[in-house]
Amino acid sequence: MSATVSPHVLAENPPSQFWRWRGYDIHYVQAGTSQGKPPLLLVHGFGASTDHWRKNITVLQQDFSVWAIDLLGFGRSPKAPIVYSGTLWRDQLRDFINEVISEPVVLAGNSLGGYASLCAAAQCPEVAKGLILLNSAGPFSDQVKAQPSPWKKALRKVLFSPLSTQLIFQYTKRRATIRKTLQKVYVNQEAVTERLIDEIQRPANDPGAAKVFAAVFNTPEGAKVDHLLEELDRPLLMIWGEKDPWIRARERGAKFKQHCPNLVEYYLESGHCPHDDTPELVNPLIRDWLHQTF
Template structure:
C-alpha cells in the first residue's frame, strides 16, 4: 500500500499521516457518473441448475457500532498470557507488544465463527441479453459504511472471497463478482448453436461455442480485459451506485488497476493482492494495429476449426481434477490451508458446457488498451490511492514484481506477508482483512487513524517488520509482515531477495 503526500502519488498523507480521497481528474476520453440506467436490468436470487447445494443459507451476524475498536477482538486474545507490561490495544483493537529487536508483535482478530459472520447473499445481475453476472454481497445493513468490491483471479470467482464477505461484511458493504466467461458468469445459452452434428463428435456437440454460426447477441463477444473493465463499470454504476474501494487478486488486481485508470471518479482506492503485471498475448488493435493483423483470430465466436481441436486437447488437461489440485498445491504456501471448497467450485465451473470455449476466448483475447505500468501511472496522476498486499512465497507473481510496483510508486505502502502464496486473501485472510480495515479507516478518517503497523510519521520512511498472531480453529498462528517504507531502494530489495533465495537453496542441500 502506498503512503503519499496530498495531491501526489497514491496513498496517504505523508506529512501528517492524513489519508486522502482527493478529487480525481479524469484522464479518459469519456466521463461517466454513477447513474441508474433505464435498461431492463434486474437482480435474481440464485436459481440455476449450475448452482449446487454447497451454498447453505447464511445467518446474520452482529455488527459493532464502534468506529475504531472491535469488542469481538478480545475473544481472539483468549489464551494470551504473560503479556508484557508495555503492551497496549491500538486503534484497531489489536493487542500490541514490542519484541525488543525492532519487530512489532501484535495479536489480531481471527475470522468470525459460525453465526457471528455476516450473511452472504448470492444473486445474478442481467447486464446484457444472455450475459448474466453472478455476484455475492454482504453487509447491506451497514448503510453509511464504505462500499468494497472484490475482483477474482483467473479461473476462480466470487467464492474465493467468502472469508472477506463474512468478516468485512460485518463493518462494510461488500461485493464480489464473477467476470464474464468465468465462474458462474457463463452464458445460459449456446452462443453458436449447432443445428446438426455435421460430422462433429459427441464430445464436440456437447460443448457450447463449437458451432459455425454465431447468435446475434454474441456477435463481437470476446472475454477480454476491456470487456471486464466495462463490466465492472456498469456493475458499480447500476448495482452499487457510488464510488468504491476495489481489491483484486492476480487477474482481478490487473482489472482493478485498469478500471481505476480509466474511471478514477468511481474509485476511492485500489488494493492489489499479488496482482499479475501483464495479461494477454494478442496485441491490442488500437495500440498495435499492424502487429495485431498478424493474428487472424482474437477470441471472438465462433471458434475457428483448427482452434477447436487445440482447445479440446488443452481442455482435457486443464480441467482434469489432478491438474487443478496440483495448481492449488503450487500457489498456496501453507499446505494446511483447506482448499476443498475452492477445488469444488473450480470443478463445478469446468462442468459448464460453455467453459471450454470461454477459456479459448480468454486466452486469445487482445491485450488491454493500457498496460499495467500505464495504468499505474494514470492512477498516480489521478491521485487514486493504491495499496499493495503481496504474499512473499508466490511462485507466479514473485516479490520482484511487487517491488517493481513499489519502485514506480515509492511512497505506496507495500505489505509483504510470509508465509503466503499467490492468494493471500484466502491463505491468511485474518492478516489481509486486518490490513484492509486499517487502510480503509486511514483513508476514511483522513489520517486520524494511522495505518496498520505504524506508530508515527517517522515510521513511513523506513521498513517496519511485525509478527501478527491470531487464532484459527483454536490454534495460534504466526505470520510475518514487512511494511516497506518510502526510503526504498530497489537494488537493496533485489539483493536481499537474491540472498534469501541462495540461503534457501543451501538449506535444501544441507
C-alpha cells in the first residue's frame, strides 16, 4: 500500500508525569483528548524514550488522546537492578493502562517496544483495542539457535563479563557512536540532530544505566512472536521501514502475515525507527487506520 504524505510540526514534549509502580517512579507523558476513539499508547525501542515520539505526539494529539511511557530501565524511568524481560514490560504496560489510562488502548511500539506491546495485546487482551507495530523485535519459533561450540561459549562469557559490558557501554554511549549508529539506521539524515543525540545519550548517563545495558542483553528468552500472533485477536497495523539494516523487513513481514493474515501492512522508504525517521509518512497511516478501524 502507498502512504499519504502529510507535514509535521515540531513542538516541545508534553510535561513529564510519574506513576508509582512496584516501588519505582515510571515516567510518562500525555497529550490530546479522545474524541470518541481509543487512547493511543506509544512504546519506545531499546535505548530510546518518550522523547522519540515527539514528532508523532505533536500531530496525533489533534485527533486522539496520546500517551507515551518510558519502560523501566529506559528514559526518565529508573535504571533498576532487576531482571529485565518481555514479561516485566508486558506487566508494566498492562498495569499502566489499568491504573492510569483506565480504559483499553491501541498500543503502538517500535523495535523492543513493539515486542512488549505485542506481549501485552496478546496475553492481556482486556487492556488492548488494537496494536500497531513499527519494525517490531522478538524471536520466532523457527529461529533455531545452533548449539555453540566450547570456544564460542568461552568467548561469550568474556564478552558479557562485567568489565567487557562496562567497556562496550562506555563506547556505545559516546556522542560520536550514537551519531554513527543513527546515521546507519535512518534514511533521512537530517533527522539525526544534536537534539536526538542528546535525548538518547541523557538516560545513558543515569546511575545504573550500564547495569541495565548488560542485563537487557541477558534477558530470559520470552514468548515467541508466532505464538503471540496466534493468541492475538485484535486489529493489527504493521509499519515497516524497509531500509532498516538490522531487519530484513520483507522477510520478517511475510512471517507476521503468515501467522496473522488479516493484518494491514505498509512498507516505507524508511529505517529502523520510521516514526522518527519519516513521521510525515507514518503519522497519516496511524491516524487513518485508527479512524477507519475504530
